[in-house]
Amino acid sequence: MMSRVTPWETDPRTSHSAKGSGGVLECDLTNEIEFLVARATSLGKALANARLAPLDLRVRSYSVLASVCGADGLSQRDIAEFLCLDPSQIVALVDGLERRALLERLPDPRDRRTKLIRATAAGRKLHAQAADIVRDAEDESLQNLSTAERDQLRELLRRMAFPV
Amino acid sequence: MMSRVTPWETDPRTSHSAKGSGGVLECDLTNEIEFLVARATSLGKALANARLAPLDLRVRSYSVLASVCGADGLSQRDIAEFLCLDPSQIVALVDGLERRALLERLPDPRDRRTKLIRATAAGRKLHAQAADIVRDAEDESLQNLSTAERDQLRELLRRMAFPV
DNA sequence: TATTGTTATACTCTATAACTATA
DNA sequence: TATAGTTATAGAGTATAACAATA
Numbered sequence: 001m002m003s004r005v006t007p008w009e010t011d012p013r014t015s016h017s018a019k020g021s022g023g024v025l026e027c028d029l030t031n032e033i034e035f036l037v038a039r040a041t042s043l044g045k046a047l048a049n050a051r052l053a054p055l056d057l058r059v060r061s062y063s064v065l066a067s068v069c070g071a072d073g074l075s076q077r078d079i080a081e082f083l084c085l086d087p088s089q090i091v092a093l094v095d096g097l098e099r100r101a102l103l104e105r106l107p108d109p110r111d112r113r114t115k116l117i118r119a120t121a122a123g124r125k126l127h128a129q130a131a132d133i134v135r136d137a138e139d140e141s142l143q144n145l146s147t148a149e150r151d152q153l154r155e156l157l158r159r160m161a162f163p164v
Numbered sequence: 165m166m167s168r169v170t171p172w173e174t175d176p177r178t179s180h181s182a183k184g185s186g187g188v189l190e191c192d193l194t195n196e197i198e199f200l201v202a203r204a205t206s207l208g209k210a211l212a213n214a215r216l217a218p219l220d221l222r223v224r225s226y227s228v229l230a231s232v233c234g235a236d237g238l239s240q241r242d243i244a245e246f247l248c249l250d251p252s253q254i255v256a257l258v259d260g261l262e263r264r265a266l267l268e269r270l271p272d273p274r275d276r277r278t279k280l281i282r283a284t285a286a287g288r289k290l291h292a293q294a295a296d297i298v299r300d301a302e303d304e305s306l307q308n309l310s311t312a313e314r315d316q317l318r319e320l321l322r323r324m325a326f327p328v
Numbered sequence: 329t330a331t332t333g334t335t336a337t338a339c340t341c342t343a344t345a346a347c348t349a350t351a
Numbered sequence: 352t353a354t355a356g357t358t359a360t361a362g363a364g365t366a367t368a369a370c371a372a373t374a
Binding site for chain 2: 027028029030031032033034035036037038039040041042043044045046048059063066067069070071082083084131134135137138141142143144145149150152153154156157158159160161162163164
């Protein structure tokens with residue numbers, strides 16, 4: 001069974017308005033990097049969410065899990081900053097993953113306010129599966145780009161996503 | 165007065181966990197284009213929303229206005245497809261802009277089901293102001309990148325955001 | 329006095345299904 | 352039978368403010 005990611009997409013042939021030769025609307029927005037990056041995110045997130053559904057993960061919860069698996073001993077504050085989320089949102093996300101025993105809150109010996117988040121073995125296992133799925137989805141989103149172009153894009157995006 | 169865009173950001177110096185030399189968390193996610201693109205979008209959208217607030221616009225409503233100003237005679241369906249939004253969402257967005265007389269719904273002589281959306285003079289004027297603001301915000305988000313790099317990024321993103 | 333995690337609340341955005349009028 | 356716009360609703364995501372424990 002195929003998952004419909006953008007169920008509202010119309011057949012370009014039945015549409016009859018100001019389009020360019022490639023079927024893409026010609027408009028100033030297509031020159032705005034912020035718009036392009038938002039549209040790419042929208043498409044990518046929809047696809048990834050659909051693909052992660054069988055694991056009972058979404059992009060947000062996957063991101064928390066991946067953060068913790070990648071760098072152990074993060075505080076909730078660290079995760080929030082890294083993911084550009086408010087710390088109050090991390091509470092619910094960590095709650096959900098902790099309830100499934102995918103990660104755990106540990107006391108920080110240096111600061112009793114802080115809770116260090118650590119992935120469990122089950123969490124690491126699920127993350128490995130999820131990372132494969134996400135990699136496939138990303139590969140699909142980037143079909144038009146060669147490996148070299150993807151590397152180039154990644155570097156440029158890194159500098160946009162993590163400004164000095 | 166300065167607008168705080170990411171109010172939860174902590175001072176890197178007070179943080180004490182697994183970070184790389186640049187203060188950036190080292191984690192597999194930073195190699196995932198989908199993550200980087202999402203983070204860039206998150207930062208950019210927050211900044212743009214804050215800057216557009218004085219015009220009583222948000223990124224979503226601005227996008228609709230910009231679509232219509234860039235390519236006249238679009239149907240709501242066209243806008244939905246272009247912005248990756250469900251047609252049902254366009255209704256409320258067009259409603260809001262129409263109420264402010266920034267655009268109008270016109271009957272399509274070829275198909276009485278369709279409504280063609282056209283920007284009014286006031287809409288074009290406001291769009292011009294908004295586009296300046298968005299351009300400045302984008303410029304700020306891309307401080308790290310040279311003009312050539314921005315062009316490169318734009319082209320790569322275009323192919324990611326509008327796959328064949 | 330400032331910070332971490334937390335709770336609460338309101339708002340925006342997204343997803344889905346169903347309806348109507350047209351085609 | 353299918354499509355454009357619409358309505359309704361529920362759920363996900365975001366933004367703020369305030370509080371207790373701790374620094």
